[in-house]
Amino acid sequence: MTLGCSKNIYDSEVLMGQLRANNKEVVHQQHGNVVVVNTCGFIDNAKEESIQTILSFADKKEKGEIDKLFVTGCLSERYMDDLEKEIPNVDQYFGTTDLPLLLKALGADYKHELIGERLTTTPKHYAYLKIAEGCDRPCSFCAIPLMRGKHRSTPIEDLVKEAQKLAANGVKELILIAQDLTYYGLDLYKKRRLADLLRSLAQVDGIEWIRLHYAFPTGFPEDVLDVIREEPKVCNYIDMPLQHISDRILSSMRRGTTFEKTNALLKKCREMVPNMAFRTTLIVGYPGETQEDFELLKNWVKDTRFERLGCFTYSHEENTHAYALEDDVPAEVKQQRANEIMELQAQISWEKNQAYVGKTLRCLIDRKEGNYFIGRSEYDSPDVDNEIRINAKDHYVRIGDFTDVLIHQAEDFDLYGKPVSSPL
Numbered sequence: 001m002t003l004g005c006s007k008n009i010y011d012s013e014v015l016m017g018q019l020r021a022n023n024k025e026v027v028h029q030q031h032g033n034v035v036v037v038n039t040c041g042f043i044d045n046a047k048e049e050s051i052q053t054i055l056s057f058a059d060k061k062e063k064g065e066i067d068k069l070f071v072t073g074c075l076s077e078r079y080m081d082d083l084e085k086e087i088p089n090v091d092q093y094f095g096t097t098d099l100p101l102l103l104k105a106l107g108a109d110y111k112h113e114l115i116g117e118r119l120t121t122t123p124k125h126y127a128y129l130k131i132a133e134g135c136d137r138p139c140s141f142c143a144i145p146l147m148r149g150k151h152r153s154t155p156i157e158d159l160v161k162e163a164q165k166l167a168a169n170g171v172k173e174l175i176l177i178a179q180d181l182t183y184y185g186l187d188l189y190k191k192r193r194l195a196d197l198l199r200s201l202a203q204v205d206g207i208e209w210i211r212l213h214y215a216f217p218t219g220f221p222e223d224v225l226d227v228i229r230e231e232p233k234v235c236n237y238i239d240m241p242l243q244h245i246s247d248r249i250l251s252s253m254r255r256g257t258t259f260e261k262t263n264a265l266l267k268k269c270r271e272m273v274p275n276m277a278f279r280t281t282l283i284v285g286y287p288g289e290t291q292e293d294f295e296l297l298k299n300w301v302k303d304t305r306f307e308r309l310g311c312f313t314y315s316h317e318e319n320t321h322a323y324a325l326e327d328d329v330p331a332e333v334k335q336q337r338a339n340e341i342m343e344l345q346a347q348i349s350w351e352k353n354q355a356y357v358g359k360t361l362r363c364l365i366d367r368k369e370g371n372y373f374i375g376r377s378e379y380d381s382p383d384v385d386n387e388i389r390i391n392a393k394d395h396y397v398r399i400g401d402f403t404d405v406l407i408h409q410a411e412d413f414d415l416y417g418k419p420v421s422s423p424l
Contacts, residue, residue: 004040
């Protein structure tokens, strides 16, 4: 059972790959007689979901419905002592770097030779590729360094091997993930080498799209923009969490940037890759955020017109730098501010989507849902971005295939179209 972000999905896939190599029968998000819960401990809601999931399986163990229960992941790393006291009916808790110990508890051996071997849980045609673990950034609100440790890049040659194995199994899209993509290589090679990694991955036969998630703005390597512009396989898309725009809030957040520097970076990105879809995430209700700070943020969102945007309410996390500050924005005000940002973004997204009507987009078909085939363009990541819907009553497309789709209708976050090769 996996909870939380794509990094956790990746870790669960590695665990399942190891178990399969040990001739263990393994299923994901389904119940067996031995359960491993891979937890998230990032913010309050995620922690609560993880705790409730553990309690639910602990109850099943008490009733004899399952034989053993193990807990791993970020929540377990961060709160292991407390969890052992409060939920003792778990057989054993493990941290984020305890994979060999977890495998031993499951009666399996850790196989060092399995570089890149995973049992993927995503649809066959796309997969996450974690290029680094941990984070060296000092962001005041974030507990990830407490749970994941310092930044550790995976060597380029290992990532290329992993990409080759994924491609051999039918993967067409790689979604690069890390706590911070742009720091990649500094620890191994003494310089940022994300651009070099992208060029190497683009040489892998079978891979057609490479997508970038979680690029930190401070110290962003501009040679990455050259690769996005020049390399057809690298999607014209980047996910760069900016969090806020008020200089006062950015300083307290320890983001290492300013209103002026952020806008200069966005301008550079737009100039170098004019047709790039820009995704960002924001935090509202950070300690000390005034109505004036929020209005500045809201007006900036209105002016900047991001293609994709998500907004979260601030979560007061113990042992972070911001925990010493007073969490002085009421919960209802935080939520109202988040709602206002997302209402504004919905309008921006609707307006931008109208420009696609009458145009043809190359889409990767992800799944069939009800009466529609669901696909994505290069400007959209799975689960978080816009989707392109094709009426399955009138048209047929194959899941996992690339298809040119003529868009005939656009809503806030959905586009509707038909395959250009379709006779209907």
